[in-house]
Amino acid sequence: MDTAPLDATAPVRPLGWRGVVADWSSDQRAFKGASWGKIMMWIFLVSDTFIFACFLVAYMTVRASTTVPWPNPSEVFALEVAGTNFPLLLIAIMTFVLISSSGTMAMAVNYAYRRDRTKTAALILLTALFGATFVGMQAFEWSKLIHEGARPWENPWGAAQFGAAFFTITGFHGTHVTIGVIMLLVVARKVWRGDFDHGRPGGLTGRRGRYEMVEIAGLYWHFVDLVWVFIFALFYLW
Secondary structure, three states: OOEEEOOOOOOEEEOOHHHHHHHHHOOOOOOOOOOHHHHHHHHHHHHHHHHHHHHHHHHHHHHHHOOOOOOOHHHHOOEEEOOEEEOOHHHHHHHHHHHHHHHHHHHHHHHHHOOOHHHHHHHHHHHHHHHHHHHHHHHHHHHHHHHOOOEOOEOOOOOOHHHHHHHHHHHHHHHHHHHHHHHHHHHHHHHHHOHHHHOOOOOOOOOOOOOHHHHHHHHHHHHHHHHHHHHHHHHHOO
8 A cells, every 4th residue: 555644635745755746746745835926036146157167168168168268367467556466356346346235134134024125125235236346346357457458359368269258157147136236226115115015016025014026136146146156256367
């Protein structure tokens, strides 16, 4: 006998691993308490992970197979301060700013579920400020390299593929950060106005009394930060 009743009125549930498969396929355990907003965000993040993974794998393949010397990131991304070149100084500051924004975003989610609108909105705005600062520094980095001769099809330091890899990967990530900043500003405005408390209609609001949209925005933001860690390790430190 491979089945057993859960109770007098419940349908028969398979035992063993068939029961696990039935739970997942029928949405009885894995996603029972999750909202559609969270599920859709997770699906988007998983699909976006594949895109970033393809970019990074392609970059590593090109770098490992090129016969022309690859530019030294410590020299290319050095920042001159008071006549002294500091390797990867700007990149280190950018990384610190973006990682710090994950902390403020986590605090914003915490205060959101405490229904503290003031602190939630302030922390979301601080997170957006960190993100805008990161994008601004990335724009400075782009302008610096373009001024020095870097293009998607060539660069003065070695393998021509370096420019294509740099502008594609960092540009794609920078676009994600920019979209995230815009989303955070919209959510912060809604928190400040009390849209989540009163259930006002409109995008990025959700059900009345639920601050779930803050958490969904946080999921996206933490993903953007995590992707940068991989870009930083593989592109700048390798």
